[in-house]
Amino acid sequence: MLNLAVCDDNVDDLDKIIKYISIYEIRHNIDFKTYYFSDINDLKEYMRQAELLNIVLLLDVQMNANNGIDEAKLLRKNYGSKIRSVIFISSYPEFVFDSFGANPDGYICKPVVYEKLEKILSTILANFERDEREKKVIMIKDIDNNSTEIIPEDKIIAIQVMNSYDRSISITMENKSIIIHNRLNDLKEKLNKKYFFQIYRSVIINIRRVKAVKSGVVLMEDKDIVLPLSRLRRKKLIDKLDSFILSGMNESE
Incomplete structure (x- = not known):
């Protein structure tokens, strides 16, 4: 099963994502293990200690002095075996072309809308289930x-x-x-x-x-x-x- 780790230092945006993930779980009859962080250092500590695999990271691109793309690259480098997918969340679409080193699987523009999050989670879930069936x-x-x-x-x-x-x-x-x-x-x-x-x-x-x-x-x-x-x-x-x-x-x- 997929596990979600969401990091956004904007409390309002984080609350909205929490709400939308809960709605997704109800509508799609699924139960993710989901962890939420407003500080990138707390996410790093979680990744260091986590014994879970197939983690989907949803990261804000701009978090105070931290660049979510650079942080994702470091997380990929240090904990790549635990990470299934990386999704960036940002008000700045142009960041997508700076992100290939982080190997992103999706990009959500703010303000986050439920339909966008639903589609991207469904795509990742479908790909995960397909890969589990057809793992080469x-x-x-x-x-x-x-x-x-x-x-x-x-x-x-x-x-x-x-x-x-x-x-x-x-x-x-x-x-x-x-x-x-x-x-x-x-x-x-x-x-x-x-x-x-x-x-x-x-x-x-x-x-x-x-x-x-x-x-x-x-x-x-x-x-x-x-x-x-x-x-x-x-x-x-x-x-x-x-x-x-x-x-x-x-x-x-």
Whole structure:
């Protein structure tokens, strides 16, 4: 089940969201575990201690001196395995184009209206239920211990060719890395093209895990991995990231 964590330092806006979530639960016959915060530091402490998974964060973009987008990036970095989705709430729609490093799944403009919140929660819930039914895994052989690994696709951060002669490939995940023997193109065919992109002749990344794109490199979240970016593929990567962000926005409109 999904768990909601809402953070907004505007008490009136927070009360309105609390009310709307309660209405949603009644109308859709669902019971979220929901936690509300008016201080980002309280949310951080909750995330540090929480044993729950599949947390949906609803964050105000502007909270006093704090930038909700930057805070979301830090939360993704430190507690990515606990977070299912991030939804930004703001009076400033232009912030959406600064937010791809936080991997948002939706954007709600203030003043918050029930219909908008209802649609975005229903989309996230439907996607969650679909993913639980159809969770994609990849079966690969780990040459370090000669065992078969079953890896959830969404846990992959990056895939890199280590040695083209013996076809050794490193797969970096949230909590470990493994080495396999395979062709990169064969592995690429197994991956969801919506979320994976080849940024260099020997590197494939999960775009949901991108922290920043800089000159000649891509910074990934979780382990602060820095990967080479082909000059010829930079524009395609930026376009793909923009499309990924906007698709999340459109689904919630």
